[in-house]
Amino acid sequence: QQQVKQSPQSLIVQKGGISIINCAYENTAFDYFPWYQQFPGKGPALLIAIRPDVSEKKEGRFTISFNKSAKQFSLHIMDSQPGDSATYFCAASIGADNMLTFGGGTRLMVKP
Amino acid sequence: DGGITQSPKYLFRKEGQNVTLSCEQNLNHDAMYWYRQDPGQGLRLIYYSQIVNDFQKGDIAEGYSVSREKKESFPLTVTSAQKNPTAFYLCASSPLAGSSYEQYFGPGTRLTVT
Numbered sequence: 487q488q489q490v491k492q493s494p495q496s497l498i499v500q501k502g503g504i505s506i507i508n509c510a511y512e513n514t515a516f517d518y519f520p521w522y523q524q525f526p527g528k529g530p531a532l533l534i535a536i537r538p539d540v541s542e543k544k545e546g547r548f549t550i551s552f553n554k555s556a557k558q559f560s561l562h563i564m565d566s567q568p569g570d571s572a573t574y575f576c577a578a579s580i581g582a583d584n585m586l587t588f589g590g591g592t593r594l595m596v597k598p
Numbered sequence: 599d600g601g602i603t604q605s606p607k608y609l610f611r612k613e614g615q616n617v618t619l620s621c622e623q624n625l626n627h628d629a630m631y632w633y634r635q636d637p638g639q640g641l642r643l644i645y646y647s648q649i650v651n652d653f654q655k656g657d658i659a660e661g662y663s664v665s666r667e668k669k670e671s672f673p674l675t676v677t678s679a680q681k682n683p684t685a686f687y688l689c690a691s692s693p694l695a696g697s698s699y700e701q702y703f704g705p706g707t708r709l710t711v712t
Contacts, residue, residue: 492640520700529602529688529703530641575640584629584692586701588640 489513490578492589499596505563507592509576512557516578520586521550521561524573533574534561566596601625602704604689609709611683619674619707621689628694630672631701634658635686644687647672648694676709683711 492509499505509519520535536543536550536559543550549562563570576589602623611617623630629648633641643656647666661680666672672691676683686708690701 522703527706527708529690529705531703532700535700584694584701585643585646586641588642590640 489587490576490589492576492592494592495590496593497595499563499566499594501566501568501596501598503566503596505561505566505570505594505596507561507574507576507594508558509560509578509589510556510558511578511587513578513580513587514557515580516587517581518579518584519550519552519559520577520579521548522575522577522588524575524591526572530575563594566594568596568598570594571596602689602691602702604687604704604707606707607705609707611709611711613711614678615711616675616677617683617709617711619676619687619689619709621672621674621704623670623672623689623691623702623704625691625693625702626669627691627702628669629692630666631690631692632656632662632664632672632674633688633690635688635706641688644674676711683709685709 490511521533522530523533524530534545534548547564552559574592577586579586605620631646632644642658645664647653663675688706689704692701
């Protein structure tokens with residue numbers, strides 16, 4: 487049973503545009519929601535993360551929006567650049583056990 | 599790749615052979631994890647270990663085995679019982695103490711079984 491659903495599977499955005507990736511979760515016990523960025527042939531790297539006590543977190547061009555009542559969270563990439571072209575994974579975990587449940591991934595392509 | 603090394607980067611094996619993937623970390627992290635990545639399915643947890651000489655099955659442990667004899671090492675063996683072993687395998691580690699839940703990933707090993 488997939489507990490974290492991610493959409494879309496692929497996304498094409500023009501340079502300078504906004505990329506938006508959405509995730510929905512089922513388990514209300516999740517209390518940590520990270521986003522990972524993965525370039526081809528590489529391991530994922532943490533991009534930004536949020537906890538459910540805040541509704542938004544911004545780091546540079548990357549923003550997480552969190553809607554606890556809807557059990558949804560999203561990643562917004564402002565002023566998207568070709569270098570942002572990668573696969574993005576949302577994830578969720580419960581407490582200090584840190585067992586991450588990953589979404590299926592979104593392959594982002596930013597056209598110059 | 600944050601102090602986690604995986605070797606080799608590419609691995610080819612014949613069907614029916616066991617193969618061991620290496621994972622070493624120098625981050626002094628307590629927890630280590632193995633994931634399998636297939637196209638369109640995200641990362642799926644195979645095994646994890648939070649302390650030396652102890653490990654737990656993840657969601658897809660069948661056909662795999664692990665050991666954790668040293669804190670810095672967590673090798674994964676893909677056995678001949680694994681029905682579809684061709685995949686990209688990722689090792690990760692994380693601290694358990696403190697407020698950081700970040701998992702640090704290695705560069706991965708791409709295994710092809712024919």
